[in-house]
Amino acid sequence: MTDATGHLPYWTLEQLAEGDLSHAERTLAEQHLRSCAHCSAELASARALIAALESLPAAAPSARFADAVMARVVIAPHTAAATAPAAARRWLPRLTRGWMAALALLLVPFAVLMGFGAWTGVSPISGMAAVWQAVRGWTRDVAWNLIAEGTEMLIRSGLYQWGADLLNGIPGPTMAGLPVLLLMMLAAVPVSAWAMARLLRAPTTGLMHA
Amino acid sequence: MNATLVSDHELVSRAQQGSDKAYRELLGRYQRPVFSIIYRMIRDREQAEDLAQETFVRVFNHIDRYDPRYKFSSWIFKIATNLTIDWIRRKELNTVSIDGSRNAVTAEQIEATSITIASPDENPEELLEAKELGKEIEAAIGRLRPEYRAAILLRHVEGLEYQEIAEILALPLGTVKTYIHRGRNELREQLQHLREAA
Numbered sequence: 001m002t003d004a005t006g007h008l009p010y011w012t013l014e015q016l017a018e019g020d021l022s023h024a025e026r027t028l029a030e031q032h033l034r035s036c037a038h039c040s041a042e043l044a045s046a047r048a049l050i051a052a053l054e055s056l057p058a059a060a061p062s063a064r065f066a067d068a069v070m071a072r073v074v075i076a077p078h079t080a081a082a083t084a085p086a087a088a089r090r091w092l093p094r095l096t097r098g099w100m101a102a103l104a105l106l107l108v109p110f111a112v113l114m115g116f117g118a119w120t121g122v123s124p125i126s127g128m129a130a131v132w133q134a135v136r137g138w139t140r141d142v143a144w145n146l147i148a149e150g151t152e153m154l155i156r157s158g159l160y161q162w163g164a165d166l167l168n169g170i171p172g173p174t175m176a177g178l179p180v181l182l183l184m185m186l187a188a189v190p191v192s193a194w195a196m197a198r199l200l201r202a203p204t205t206g207l208m209h210a
Numbered sequence: 211m212n213a214t215l216v217s218d219h220e221l222v223s224r225a226q227q228g229s230d231k232a233y234r235e236l237l238g239r240y241q242r243p244v245f246s247i248i249y250r251m252i253r254d255r256e257q258a259e260d261l262a263q264e265t266f267v268r269v270f271n272h273i274d275r276y277d278p279r280y281k282f283s284s285w286i287f288k289i290a291t292n293l294t295i296d297w298i299r300r301k302e303l304n305t306v307s308i309d310g311s312r313n314a315v316t317a318e319q320i321e322a323t324s325i326t327i328a329s330p331d332e333n334p335e336e337l338l339e340a341k342e343l344g345k346e347i348e349a350a351i352g353r354l355r356p357e358y359r360a361a362i363l364l365r366h367v368e369g370l371e372y373q374e375i376a377e378i379l380a381l382p383l384g385t386v387k388t389y390i391h392r393g394r395n396e397l398r399e400q401l402q403h404l405r406e407a408a
Contacts, residue, residue, distance in 0.1 A: 011391055049398055052347055053366035061245040061259050066237050069263050070230075073270040077228035200382060 001028045008032055008039045010046070017046040218282035225273050233270055240283070241266070243368060244290045250367060251294045251359050253352050261297060265290040280377065287368070288378045291360045298356045343404070350400040357381075358393035365390050 003009050008016075008029055015021045016029050033040050113131070154160040216224075216235070224232035244265055249258035269286050276285060351359055357379070364375045372390075376383045 010395065014391060014394060045398065046394075049394060049401070050366060052343065053362065053397075054369070056250065056344065056347065056367055058242055058246045058367075059249045059255075059258075060242050061262055065241055065245070065259060065263065066234065069237060069241075069266040069270070070233065072263070072267045073233060075228055075230055075233065077226070 001025070002032060007036065008042070010042060013039065013043045013046045014050075016043060017050055219278055222273060222276050222278070222282055225270070226276075236270075236282070237266060240286055243283075244286060247287065247360075247363050247368060248290055248294050250348065250351060250363050251291075251356070252298060253348060257297070261293050262290065265293055268293075281374070284374055284377050287364065287370075288380070291364070291378060295356045295360060346401060346404060347397070350397050353400065354393050354396055358389050358396070361386055361389040362393040362397070 001008065001012065012021070012025075012029060016026060021029060033043060218236070218239070221232045221236050225236060241262065245258060245262040248261045248265070249255060252258055252261070265286065268289055276282065351362065354362065360379060361375055364370045364378060365372070370378070372383055372386055375390075376386045379386060381389075
């Protein structure tokens with residue numbers, strides 16, 4: 001527990017003064033302190049400093065402070081509490097006419113489905129299955145057409161060939177490429193160090209700076 | 211309703227709904243600790259009051275941004291310390307007088323801007339001794355790096371836990387412990403002459 005000089009490190013003495021040492025560490029430290037006047041004096045000094053800092057009296061602002069602050073504060077119900085209902089209210093109709101329009105939007109698809117059923121002579125449920133089948137088939141056709149057209153366009157425009165040539169142009173792993181690889185690895189070291197430093201310096205909380 | 215029994219979160223919620231009383235209660239709870247930490251960092255009463263005012267105005271005018279997962283005290287201390295550290299860096303403030311504002315010129319201004327650091331129970335001799343010790347400690351704190359100052363004051367004047375200080379200063383826990391250790395070491399060295407005299 002002692003350092004090269006045979007004494008307890010000041011860091012340990014501070015932890016002891018603050019009560020931050022584990023039971024085992026404290027026992028060891030106290031054992032050393034019983035026979036070391038130097039460390040006992042250092043511990044007393046650490047305790048005195050902490051006590052002096054903690055006894056600094058709190059300072060108070062002037063009597064006009066509160067009024068000066070409130071004069072600059074804009075009090076308006078922004079509200080986290082009211083945010084959710086407010087957002088919901090924005091999307092809800094405010095007038096009777098709005099409610100009727102919303103209801104109509106919900107009922108129109110049903111009316112269309114019923115009409116489609118009456119026209120084809122099948123029940124609305126099986127009619128809905130037929131509509132689903134038609135929509136699915138149409139979506140599939142459009143997707144395939146897009147893929148086919150896209151591929152053809154790539155070939156016709158020469159983009160496909162250009163890409164293939166580019167891939168062929170990349171040399172395979174040879175001894176000549178070794179210095180390049182080493183340079184890339186060397187460049188990666190400061191980049192990773194920078195990224196690690198950024199990560200370590202990142203705020204530990206989501207507290208915001210207003 | 212007794213506002214003093216209401217939690218900070220509840221008061222913030224009421225302030226968000228536009229309650230003037232909730233703002234004033236939050237102000238009452240935090241004006242002293244916020245002013246105190248700023249004042250200890252810069253040791254200029256007038257400027258500390260301006261910075262404390264700015265802290266509250268920013269917090270209250272952005273009260274809708276408060277994240278209830280964290281303590282309100284952490285949020286307000288974070289803004290206060292950030293503003294103060296920025297100000298110190300801008301002004302490169304190194305030394306100021308405990309006996310009043312640097313801007314004070316006349317005796318009246320010095321008296322008006324000075325701060326009383328002793329308790330009323332102390333006799334004149336103790337008062338003088340405490341004032342001298344307070345002066346020495348405050349002067350020594352004023353010579354620390356702004357980050358060390360903030361960490362030391364949050365720990366020993368406000369009595370916050372290391373984790374909360376890390377959240378306030380947006381630093382890893384290990385860095386905060388190192389800052390406090392180094393800050394105390396520097397203070398100890400600066401106050402060495404007091405130990406020798408004793």
